[in-house]
Amino acid sequence: MAGDETAHATEPRVAIVGGGIVGAILTLGLLRQNISVRVYERAGGFRELGAGMAFTAAARRCMTLMDPAIAEALRRCGAVSVSDDDSDDDYLRWIDGYNQHRADDPSYQKPLAQIGGNGFQGCRRDQFLEELSKNIPDGVIEFRKHLESIEEREDGRLVLRFVDGTTAESDAVIGCDGIKSRVRQHLMGRDHAASHPQYTHKVAYRGLVPMDRAVAVLGEWKAHNFHHHVGPGAHLTHYPVANGAALNVTVFLSDPGRWPDHTAMVAAGSRDEVVAALRGWHPVVLGLVRLLPHELVKWALFDLAEFPVPRYNAGRVCIAGDAAHASSPHHGAGACLGVEDALCLSTLLGQVRETVQVAAAGTTTTGRALEAAFEAFDAVRRTRTQWLVNSSRRACDLYHQPEWADPTRWIKAETCFEELRDRSYKIWHFDAGDMVRQTVAEYSRRLEASSCEGQGHVDGKGSHSSIVADLDGKAGMPLRGKH
Amino acid sequence: MAGDETAHATEPRVAIVGGGIVGAILTLGLLRQNISVRVYERAGGFRELGAGMAFTAAARRCMTLMDPAIAEALRRCGAVSVSDDDSDDDYLRWIDGYNQHRADDPSYQKPLAQIGGNGFQGCRRDQFLEELSKNIPDGVIEFRKHLESIEEREDGRLVLRFVDGTTAESDAVIGCDGIKSRVRQHLMGRDHAASHPQYTHKVAYRGLVPMDRAVAVLGEWKAHNFHHHVGPGAHLTHYPVANGAALNVTVFLSDPGRWPDHTAMVAAGSRDEVVAALRGWHPVVLGLVRLLPHELVKWALFDLAEFPVPRYNAGRVCIAGDAAHASSPHHGAGACLGVEDALCLSTLLGQVRETVQVAAAGTTTTGRALEAAFEAFDAVRRTRTQWLVNSSRRACDLYHQPEWADPTRWIKAETCFEELRDRSYKIWHFDAGDMVRQTVAEYSRRLEASSCEGQGHVDGKGSHSSIVADLDGKAGMPLRGKH
Structure with a gap:
């Protein structure tokens, strides 16, 4: 445990490195949880290209749970079913x-084969990001901030140092900086194989x-x-x-x-x-x-299939989206799993905020709560997301089977589709509500384990988190404001 | 459509080729449905060795649905959990x-990794077969009957010709004759790659x-x-x-x-x-x-992974168990899927028996009903069972990853267990009741499609099948006798 153990809790300030789709969605998710957040993007503006991307129905459910405005931004940018002549198909x-x-x-x-039930809606990355950005207040995103290093101060707070010589302070850093993530290099060391795609x-x-x-x-x-x-x-x-x-x-x-x-x-x-x-x-x-x-x-x-990241977190730093689990595109689900990550982190930082409010007169420090949150993030998200990276490669290998060229092997080649169906369903039928409940439970367990006196502990059942409350029958309704 | 189209239906007589575990279980399942059945086994007695085998909880549920005496035989032969010091573990x-x-x-x-929930109970093959055989009436099994060929008579009935020069007649033949199946060779032709393991x-x-x-x-x-x-x-x-x-x-x-x-x-x-x-x-x-x-x-x-069987049926002949989908043993589930096959076939032949009773004054022939049943068997069972054959090879490949020998690749190697968990759950969490319902629906659809006047059609909802009735809340209760 780093930092000043005797300091009382204060509301956390979170830095997000990277203003792509996942970074922007996470920003909106955190703002909705009344988290103080700042985004640092190396480019001069939003950095997505006009390439296409698609979101499953399960990913859109994650968006709605974080903030209905996110799913609304997707609609506004003209997302349509990937099969355009029949939206049910x-x-x-x-x-x-x-x-x-x-x-x-x-x-x-x-x-x-035909496999249905994905609910894929496609859009252009740049257009979606533009719509998302309309909901982010001025001053939250700083452009032309190219991260150089992250240092930990004696009190546990983090100093982000940028290439332009400027610095910023934060209680926690979340790297949403993509496949070539600088935050991942900070976690692993630049020479580690996992630091490089x-x-x-x-x-x-x-x-x-x-x-x-x-x-x-x-x-x-x-x-x-x-x-x-x-x-x-x-x-x-x-x-x-x-x-x-x-x-x-x-x-x-x-x-x-x-x-x-x-x-x-x-x-x-x-x-x-x-x-x-x-x-x-x-x-x-x-x-x-x-x-x-x-x-x-x-x-x-x-x-990141050949050298997966051993852990998505260290102390008060973590990585999400492509920074943590960049995948080949063969399931079309890389961004979907980044959205799941964002829902997990929004849930956790909402929990952290409550912990430190409850613990204001107690002994749980903000740093301790943040560390428990990022440990929970790693526990909840790493297995599924690294599975996706493997699965996408496997899917492509099955599409590319040499057996297709040999008529005596066609029957063999076609047996691959049951596996492809299972893999697709695992992605498409993701239960966002179940992940939120598991996330709250993991956080509580880790916080309890790390807290000397067990104070400042908010368990899932008694939680006031708006995301958790939303699952209790109010999904899609306007969320409660800060309570 | 072979045979005499104008003949009225008669109660079907079924020949099972092979008196191994799956053949014996299927025999009991068919007897419970009041099907006339005869088993032809090439050996001089039951042919299983003393090797071990194990059944999941899902496979035992299939046994109970066919006939509680089958699960009882498993208990009697001393089946125990594969972890012997704590049966819950x-x-x-x-x-x-x-x-x-x-x-x-x-x-x-x-x-x-540890993956739980299989309910595996292990036993010795020879002991289980001996207990099963105690429930099979004398005269049902004929030993030293080594199948040479199957011929179709003009009236659609089948003639089994044995190496000893004798013959037997039947309305349908089910090959449960294992990995070197002679019935599979009959279906495919001896020169076809799928005829040989x-x-x-x-x-x-x-x-x-x-x-x-x-x-x-x-x-x-x-x-x-x-x-x-x-x-x-x-x-x-x-x-x-x-x-x-x-x-x-x-x-x-x-x-x-x-x-x-x-x-x-x-x-x-x-x-x-x-x-x-x-x-x-x-x-x-x-x-x-x-x-x-x-x-x-x-x-x-x-x-049978490299050259899977294109179809498990042709006319009134079909193959089940290892004869259809012999697998390497890495999921420990080859016999379990054979038991699922037996439940599917018991359900279907119970349906056939009802069809021909209802159709006694109608136009549905026994042959037409049997063909519809075996088409339904292929539709319900082939995809899952061929998936298992592939999956077992895949599991072994993952166990044998070269990455285990390279410390820089250990993290990569360990990411395989999410896939292994999914594959295991797909086997262990099999829903026998769902398969029975799907089986009845497939049979009805095919019978309807093949029946000129739609007569003799018994749909799933109105079915009197004891297996289907059993699913409606009476599983594990003594089954009704013939009605």
């Missing part, structure tokens, strides 16, 4: 992208195709509904965007080699190299690829 | 079998160690509770047998090579080759291995 579909099964119909692609040996090429041209190749129905075209060593995924005016197409290729430069995860690519890699694939897939622009960006997919 | 435990983590305590093995590239050595000597190496607690010792390319599993007088020890090794002779899945092995393969492993593991007999049997582990 939320199946993801897998079809054979490699083999031709019917001599009489070259456009036929064998359906392999790892190449998954898969690359992605993305492009937009005008919908009328896509329909000419795919047909109306296929073009307007989410499909994975799978085959040996590669797959192609598409879904409609821009209110159905365009098709977002992503081609994923295997790359057994090394990625030359870990500091740049993108490189120039071309349609020709995609066509060459997909030699012998189904004519529909090749027809769609030929509609992509000549020049494409090639994204190297990095994650 | 049904955890499976994984510990580090390779690395030493404490210089001060060479006996310390790092706990990696495939080498998993894992071998197992089994042996018994006197408990007092095992305790001297493992300590009291570890010796009396189920443990997996995992490491690079191998693992060792042990649990107490013979009322705690002995420890059953199995060592699983990877073997990248070919198995020389697919007709003989066992070969002579030695303790010395196991010791050599485990060079550098934890001293406790090596100490335990040194207690095994000098001469050991080496079992090649075969399964």
Whole structure:
């Protein structure tokens, strides 16, 4: 235990490093819990690109539990079902992208599986972030603050030192600073393997195709509904965007080699190299690829699978979202799990705030409560999120099975979908309320264990936390204000 | 549709090929449904060895739903929890079998995971089969009947031809004839890859160690509770047998090579080759291995993973248990899923019997009802059982991760247990009642689709099946007799 053990509790001030989607959602979640929060973002403004992202129904439930304004921001930015011609039809579909099964119909692609119930709604990252930012009061976010180091003062408080020479103080630091997280490097040391993202040996090429041209190749129905075209060593995924005016197409290729430069995860690519890699694939897939622009960006997919982070917390510092568990994109759920993280942390810091209020005349220090909270965060979140990182790689390996190219192995290849269904359901059917209850219980247990006299302990049952109260039948209702 | 379409329905006579555990349980399940059944077993008597096997609580629930006498036979043969010193403690435990983590305590093995809730009860195969056989009336089983071929007569009935030149007739044939199933060869053709089991590239050595000597190496607690010792390319599993007088020890090794002779899945092995393969492993593991007999049997582990069966049925013939989905043993659940199969088939043939009673004056033939039943069996059972075959291989691959040997990869290696927990729960938390309801619905749908006039159709809701009735609140009560 660091810091001044005899100091009485004071309301915690929290620093969030990184103003991306997860950082912004967490900020709103903490503000709703009346936590004093400051965000430090290295860029000159919000840093998300115009790329697409999607949230499951379970992730939207997390947003609502934190603050209905978050889910409202998602609606405002125009999020729509990833299958645009029927909002009830939320199946993801897998079809054979490699083999031709019917001599009489070259456009036929064998359906392999459909798995529904995700409730995915897609949006553009930059637009969602812009809507989120409208709810964040002026002065909460400071831009052009590039974190250099975190130091612990004698009283336990933390000093953030930025590259521009300025500093800031806080009681706790949460790193939401993405796959190349500086806060993770602080926790692990810069030389630790987990401080650096790892190449998954898969690359992605993305492009937009005008919908009328896509329909000419795919047909109306296929073009307007989410499909994975799978085959040996590669797959192609598409879904409609821009209110159905365009098709977002992503081609994923295997790359057994090394990625030359870990500091740049993108490189120039071309349609020709995609066509060459997909030699012998189904004519529909090749027809769609030929509609992509000549020049494409090639994204190297990095994650934290090979060297997962041993712990998401140390003292009053923790990491969340991609900073803690950057994943390849094959479940489309990286941001969803970041939102779950944000709900967990919002719950915990609401608990910390109550602890220190109750303990004002007691012996529980703010630092002790914060440490218990971040320990609970690690206990509640690490297993599931690291599972996702593994699972996303596994899903891609199953899509890319060499068996697809061998007719004697097709039956074997198709047995993968029961596993893919289980993995998808584990992500989609997340029970946010259950996590909140587990989070409160973990916090109470750790606080009790660390508190010499057991004072300042607020257990889950008696909690006044608005998130916990919300679960007791009031979800979706306006939350109570500060009590 | 084969057979005489105009013939009226008659009560079906069912032939089961194979008198192993699953065949015997299915026989009892069918007898309880008042089905006329005959079993043909190639051996001169019941063919199971004295090897151990275990059943989950879910599998025992399937037994009770078929006939409480089946679960009673399991109790009578002395089935006990696989952890013998505390029957409430049904955890499976994984510990580090390779690395030493404490210089001060060479006996310390790092706990990696514990997963509970299986309700595994272990017994000896031969003893369980003997108890089951006491409930089977004389004349139901014919021994020394080695199936050679199955032929379909003009009226749709089946003729089983045996190697001894004799024949038998039946309305339907269910192959419970194990991993080398002759009935599977009939369905697929002898040249099809799925007609022959495939080498998993894992071998197992089994042996018994006197408990007092095992305790001297493992300590009291570890010796009396189920443990997996995992490491690079191998693992060792042990649990107490013979009322705690002995420890059953199995060592699983990877073997990248070919198995020389697919007709003989066992070969002579030695303790010395196991010791050599485990060079550098934890001293406790090596100490335990040194207690095994000098001469050991080496079992090649075969399964149907590489070439799964495309369909479990064709016409009036189907396959169940290992004949349909022989698995490696790493989930300990191969027989459990065979018991689930038996419940599914007992439910279906009970439905068929009702259909043909109702349809006596109608147009539904026995053959049509049997075909619908076996189509429903394939629809309900194939996905889950082929998943198990894959999952068992995957589990072993995770136990054998090379990462265990590299301290920088230990964190990565340990992230496998969330997946192993999910896989275990999918097996252990099987909902037998839900499967029965799904089975009845699948049967009704297929019968309706195949019935020209929709007559003779008994839907699930109005069903008089004793298994279905049992689910409506009377499970475990004596079943109603024939109505």
